[in-house]
Amino acid sequence: MKSGGPVRRRPGRPPKTQAGDTKSALVEAALRLFAQKGYAGTSIRAIAREVGLSESVLYAHFASKQDIFEAAVAQLGPQGLVAGRESLDPELVDGDPAAAIRALVAHVLDAWDSPSGRLFISLMVRDGLVHSADMGHTITQSMSEMAPLFQHWIDTGLIPPDLGRPADLAWALFGPIGQARLLWLHADAAPDQRQEARERALRHTELFIRAVFRERKSPDG
Template sequence: MSETARGPGRPRKSEGAATRDLLLDAALDLFARQGFAATTVRQIAAVVGVRDSAIYGHFAGKQAIHDALLTEAGPASFEHLRVDVDALVEAGPRDGVPELAGRAVDAWSAPRARRFVDVLLRDGGGLAVLASAIEAARDRLQEPFARWQDDGRVRADVPPRQLVWELFAPLQVPRLLHLHAGATDEDLAAARRLVDDHVRFFLRVTLTDGSNR
């Protein structure tokens, strides 16, 4: 939209994106400090310095803000991780699985994702929320495993969806232990080591002789 076409009082797209980020950060701070239930839309708007109604130009409500944060901080889909499925399959599981896990940990190491872990832990039920998000991601993430099975690279006696679970569910342990808002460089390094150890174990028990092709 050109400057002349932009309606009076309507923010530029860049301004809208900036406001959305400010709302997410404000909500994240409030959720972490006082809990989701105790936080109101009015409080979020007050932190950003906008009217309550301005929030609804970006989100349907408080739950939608929480859901947007979970989308950023959850197990992640190929869309969120910007993974090319065909390229991942071509790389093979020996390289593709560490790449997939590494991208997920990169996303979880981002400041906003680490702060959201504190929200999950504060409100309780954080593990249940993460487990639910992993379950929802299994359909989206199973494709490369199914194709690797078809190629004889990954053991075929375990359903692809279960392989996704076995890869990602244990990764939540280093995440909850080390990838929180107050994480130090030592925490980040420790998380990487635990993830690397798990990925090596996962590959050892899932690869077949055909994985070298």
């Protein structure tokens, strides 16, 4: 028998090709609801309905509301630095570290300046989570996970070994950029504020590159 409308898929685990999009949609929906009603005032059912899904489909992706929030932190919080590092071309890291740093900062700024990224930081500030012990631990851990990149450049002679610990170098790069995020990359930021954040972040990046990296010598001396 022919049907006059589209075939509807039963609630359940979606195809793998759709899983990533569905998870992202659920995280974005949760952030919107957290901003409107607070974390405690947002239910799993409300998050599912915001995306037009059943609770069973949501549970195919996330075990709990806390898991959704942690996914948002992993994607849009300090841990996003690690994803940026992992996205770098190894040849760029070895051949042109300044370009690698610029690519890494651009990756981070794109994530933090997205609608979800700006909503996330506003939620963290409003609910006082920026100053929580968990967030402090997450930031420290993220700097530690960035450390091998700087250690590699120290080991290859591109950064003086006495300049600082690798994790401290990561903080020196991303601390001011994170401050710009707090000030100018929030949910209510105007276009000129967002542009200010990017310009400040990029100026700081160039300052860091000039201050930290040794100039490469030509093969003939």
